[in-house]
Amino acid sequence: MKRSESPQPVTMLEALIPIAGLVFxxxxxxxxxxxxxxxxxxxVALVVATMLAVFVGWRRGHSLASLREAxxxxxxxxxxxxxxxxxxxxLIGTWALSGTIVAMVYYGLKLLSPDYFYVTAAGICAVISFAIGTSWTVAGTIGIGLMGIAHSMGLSPAITAGAVISGAYFGDKSSPLSDTANLAAAAAGADLYQHVRETLLTSLVAIVITLAVFYLLGRPGAFDASAEVAxxxxxxxxxxxxxxxxxxxxxxxxxxxxxxxxxxxxxxxxGVVAVxxxxxxxxxxxxxxEGVPIPIAMLKGVWLALGSGYRSTTGNPVLDTLLTxxxxxxxLNTIWLIITALAFGGESAADGGDRLRGYPHATRPSSPSRDLNGRRPPNSGP
Structure with a gap:
């Protein structure tokens, strides 16, 4: 397999090698x-695919040093x-330690209305997932509790599940605390707040329509969240x-x-509020x-929450799952994924920039544009 002496555009087949390897x-x-x-x-799959991209770039004449820099x-x-x-x-660690997350859930349950259970459930999940930046946790903790409440009220479990998931994913997609929002912004090279603002343009429309539907689906029923609140x-x-x-x-x-x-x-x-x-x-x-001064011990507790997170031991399975x-x-797993994904993207881009230059049809000049009546602009040629 002969190596090019100077950097050359990759062919379409070569461009697909690292991508196909990654998909596989x-x-x-x-x-x-x-x-x-x-x-x-x-x-690991991303690292291997990155090495495939390095090989393709090296074979097309790029030096290993330039590929490493990319x-x-x-x-x-x-x-x-x-x-x-x-x-x-x-932030999540200290908010769990201080009780901020619990307070959001507590007041959310206090707001639950028996007449509008579905819309309220969706709203609570949206607010909490936006505040903590995760949808799976909300669905797996608060969502389970709401499912139990819906069952006790004789409400539809399917509609309740839809309300929980709709609210949870709205918050996860639109929150600046969400790892998926941060990953998307990083991969696109966009400002995080700008990314959140742009996603809100569509997410707000979707959640408003969703809440309206759940409002119409609501019906009166008995509701008692005293056990959860207690x-x-x-x-x-x-x-x-x-x-x-x-x-x-x-x-x-x-x-x-x-x-x-x-x-x-x-x-x-x-951390300060927790202290x-x-x-x-x-x-x-x-x-x-024993013997450590109380201020130093408190500093250790907050320090642990910042670095390793909070581990809840209340004895209540739902609370412990939510707060641990x-x-x-x-x-670290998400950051590891970001690093390997960015490395793969950098190597793929460095292999030749516009890969389609190696594709025969991509080099054909485009036909002159036409106006709305189908006429060519002046001096556009035959």
């Missing part, structure tokens, strides 16, 4: 590992998103004060501070050795 490997990863593929196998430049473009994801993980009250101190970190994030966002600064300050605010509102919880979570999360290390 990701498909094989899903077959072998299922959903667990995102925890490493998919990243990968480095591409990965460097995602550093901002990576730092934001670290901040998001830290469980939260027994495990956490519930107060509007717990919304201070959320308010801070909203205010800083309105002042257009950089996303990382905004989110990380929100994470620190969650003042839930000092016993912070000390228990820190599990500091966060920490910068919880974002």
């Amino acid at each position: 490997l990701v498909s094989l990863s899903f077959y072998l590992f299922g959903d667990g593929g995102a925890n490493g196998p998919n990243q 990968a480095n430049a591409s990965v460097s473009s995602g550093i901002g998103a990576i730092l934001i994801l670290f901040a998001v993980g830290a 469980a939260m009250q027994s495990a956490f101190y519930i107060s509007p004060v717990l919304f201070l970190p959320l308010i801070l994030v909203v205010v800083l966002t309105l002042f257009r501070l950089p996303p990382f600064t905004t989110i990380f300050l929100g994470a620190l605010a969650g 003042f509102v839930e000092p016993a919880r912070v000390l228990a979570f820190a599990a500091a050795r 999360r966060g920490g910068m290390d919880s974002m």
Whole structure:
């Protein structure tokens, strides 16, 4: 297999080699590992596909040094998103520790109306998923609780599931705390806030229509969330004060501070609120050795929540599942995926820029444009 002496455009077949390799490997990863593929196998597939792209580029005359620089430049473009994801993980950890997340769920349940259960359920899931940046967690915790409530009220489980999923995915898609939103913005090289604003243009229309439909589907029924509310009250101190970190994030966002600064300050605010509102919880979570001063032990608890996330031990399965999360290390799989995906994209772009130049039909000059009446513009040639 002869190597070109100088960089040459790749052919269409060569362009498809790394892409086809990636599709095959990701498909094989899903077959072998299922959903667990995102925890490493998919990243390995991207690395192998990147090496295929390197080989194609090298064969077409690119030096290994230039290909390495292309990968480095591409990965460097995602550093901002990576730092934001670290901040998001830290924020979720301290908000779980302080009770901010529980407060959102608590007041959401208090707002549930028996006459408009479906629309209220969708709204609660949308707000909470927007606040914590995850749809699966909301659907797997609050959603399960709402399904149980719907069953006890004799309401349709299918419509309830639709309301939960609709609300959860709206928040996940539109939240600046969402890892998928950050990944999409990083891959496209777009500003995170601009990406969120653009997605809101379509998401808001969709959620308004969805809420209207669920409103029309609602019907009167009995509702009692006293058990869920009592469980939260027994495990956490519930107060509007717990919304201070959320308010801070909203205010800083309105002042257009950089996303990382905004989110990380929100994470620190969650730690401060936890120290003042839930000092016993912070000390228990820190599990500091005997003799450590209380302020240092509290610092350790907040530090752990920022780095490794919060581990809830209330004894309530739903609450523990909802709150055992966060920490910068919880974002490492996503960050690993971002790095490998950007490296693959950088190598693919470096192989020859416009790959279609190697495709015979792509080099043909396009026909002159015509106006609405089918006439050619002046001096357009025969």
